[in-house]
Amino acid sequence: MVLHPALKGGGGVRAPEARLEEAVGLAAAIDLDIVTSFVIPINSPNPATLIGSGKVEDIGAMLDAHEPRPSLVIVDSALSPVQHRNLEKAWNAKVLDRTALILEIFGDRAQTAEGRLQVDLAHLDYQRSRLVRSWTHLERQRGGAGFLGGPGERQIESDRRALDDRIVRLKRKLDEVRRTRTLQRAKRKRAPHPVVALVGYTNAGKSTLFNRLTKSTVMAEDLLFATLDPTMRAIDLPSGIRVILSDTVGFISDLPTQLVAAFRATLEEVLEADIIVHVRDIAHEDTDAQRADVLSVLAELGVKDDDERPIIEALNKIDLLPEDDRLDVLAVARHSQDNPDTAIRVAMSAQTGEGVEQLMTLVERSLTAQHDTITVFIPAPIGAARAWLHARADVIEETADGENLILVVRLSKKTEGQFFKLHPNAQVATEEGASVKRA
Numbered sequence: 001m002v003l004h005p006a007l008k009g010g011g012g013v014r015a016p017e018a019r020l021e022e023a024v025g026l027a028a029a030i031d032l033d034i035v036t037s038f039v040i041p042i043n044s045p046n047p048a049t050l051i052g053s054g055k056v057e058d059i060g061a062m063l064d065a066h067e068p069r070p071s072l073v074i075v076d077s078a079l080s081p082v083q084h085r086n087l088e089k090a091w092n093a094k095v096l097d098r099t100a101l102i103l104e105i106f107g108d109r110a111q112t113a114e115g116r117l118q119v120d121l122a123h124l125d126y127q128r129s130r131l132v133r134s135w136t137h138l139e140r141q142r143g144g145a146g147f148l149g150g151p152g153e154r155q156i157e158s159d160r161r162a163l164d165d166r167i168v169r170l171k172r173k174l175d176e177v178r179r180t181r182t183l184q185r186a187k188r189k190r191a192p193h194p195v196v197a198l199v200g201y202t203n204a205g206k207s208t209l210f211n212r213l214t215k216s217t218v219m220a221e222d223l224l225f226a227t228l229d230p231t232m233r234a235i236d237l238p239s240g241i242r243v244i245l246s247d248t249v250g251f252i253s254d255l256p257t258q259l260v261a262a263f264r265a266t267l268e269e270v271l272e273a274d275i276i277v278h279v280r281d282i283a284h285e286d287t288d289a290q291r292a293d294v295l296s297v298l299a300e301l302g303v304k305d306d307d308e309r310p311i312i313e314a315l316n317k318i319d320l321l322p323e324d325d326r327l328d329v330l331a332v333a334r335h336s337q338d339n340p341d342t343a344i345r346v347a348m349s350a351q352t353g354e355g356v357e358q359l360m361t362l363v364e365r366s367l368t369a370q371h372d373t374i375t376v377f378i379p380a381p382i383g384a385a386r387a388w389l390h391a392r393a394d395v396i397e398e399t400a401d402g403e404n405l406i407l408v409v410r411l412s413k414k415t416e417g418q419f420f421k422l423h424p425n426a427q428v429a430t431e432e433g434a435s436v437k438r439a
């Protein structure tokens with residue numbers, strides 16, 4: 001049974017029905033068999049049970065009336081430990097709140113060692129905060145190491161100590177895995193390709209776009225949180241610039257803080273991207289609220305739309321729009337591309353391919369705005385500067401002029417600044433190569 005408690009005058013941007021639908025989608029994402037789902041209006045939250053006592057009884061009766069009796073109630077809201085416990089008692093069923101449900105999905109999806117460790121850690125952290133009673137049924141059913149097999153009430157104290165021990169051990173392991181990944185990342189950094197990160201609300205179409213661009217088959221499905229572990233692949237933009245495209249975990253409203261924390265390291269790759277493409281499901285009724293959610297998670301991670309690293313909005317799924325709306329979206333996108341004061345937007349469909357080329361052109365335009373291609377003259381005495389450029393820039397051409405070197409390199413404005421600060425004797429050659437001037 002899936003319930004969405006809707007606080008009266010709660011001021012939510014989203015329609016309660018749409019939120020319920022999302023909750024049902026989340027439940028479906030771990031293959032739960034959903035018997036019934038509905039919105040419960042709440043006048044004022046009851047501290048003991050969130051939902052008013054009359055309604056709690058009604059729901060209990062509804063559970064009894066179903067054959068077989070549903071064994072799990074999903075309450076799409078944040079429940080305090082007390083509310084959680086009381087509802088489980090009142091309904092004689094396992095209760096999952098929104099955070100617990102999302103943790104379950106993540107536990108189901110994580111593939112890489114790091115992803116699994118991150119989820120385990122988030123689980124333990126959540127358990128630690130409430131020490132839920134065990135509910136081995138679902139655990140057995142799914143065969144996972146989910147957090148649902150929590151401690152029994154009698155052993156709470158020793159369990160707390162055991163949890164703390166496990167948390168410490170997990171953190172240590174996670175540190176180890178991360179060190180390895182940082183090394184890998186450092187290696188990739190030396191291959192000087194700019195990184196383009198796809199971000200967006202879950203189910204917006206990131207993986208579909210990723211697959212189209214990379215001609216690969218990352219799991220893309222009408223399933224919330226289809227992607228959990230980040231995937232990267234090199235692609236060539238129309239003009240031949242090679243970039244690394246990264247597909248990553250989707251965002252959702254009220255993303256549990258435990259998960260934001262756990263996935264911070266993974267999402268840090270987004271922080272380091274040169275270009276961020278925010279993929280939006282423009283055909284979704286809550287598309288604006290979803291946009292706000294994504295921007296707020298990004299802000300939490302310290303990512304803002306600025307000149308240094310613009311966010312390009314990919315208004316995806318235009319194939320699903322009625323003709324009128326479609327024309328509106330196309331007009332909005334066109335306007336944004338001509339107007340330097342707004343975020344760059346492009347209307348597209350990852351499914352049909354419409355607009356995808358335009359997106360690539362815009363990515364390229366942003367990249368070239370951030371990057372220069374210059375010819376650098378390195379006089380013989382500072383030959384070591386060559387290695388520096390090879391490590392941090394894209395060396396396109398290299399010729400020797402006696403003992404001196406001439407390199408054609410593509411690099412960001414920032415790297416360019418650093419280089420000439422370190423090597424004031426290097427020079428930028430003009431195109432003719434005749435006159436050599438200082439940068």
Ligand SMILES: Nc1nc2c(ncn2[C@@H]2O[C@H](COP(=O)(O)OP(=O)(O)OP(=O)(O)O)[C@@H](O)[C@H]2O)c(=O)[nH]1
Pocket residue numbers: 200201202203204205206207208209219220221222223224225226227228248249250251316317318319320348349350351352
């Ligand atoms: N009609 C239509 N459907 C699309 C389009 N792009 C993606 N979809 C569908 O939307 C669903 C979700 O797509 P995914 O690519 O898995 O979405 P995602 O953003 O990777 O989702 P998560 O990995 O869950 O965060 C799939 O059923 C896709 O087929 C589009 O342009 N048009």
Ligand SMILES: [Mg+2]
Pocket residue numbers: 206207208219220226227248
């Ligand atoms: Mg995906």
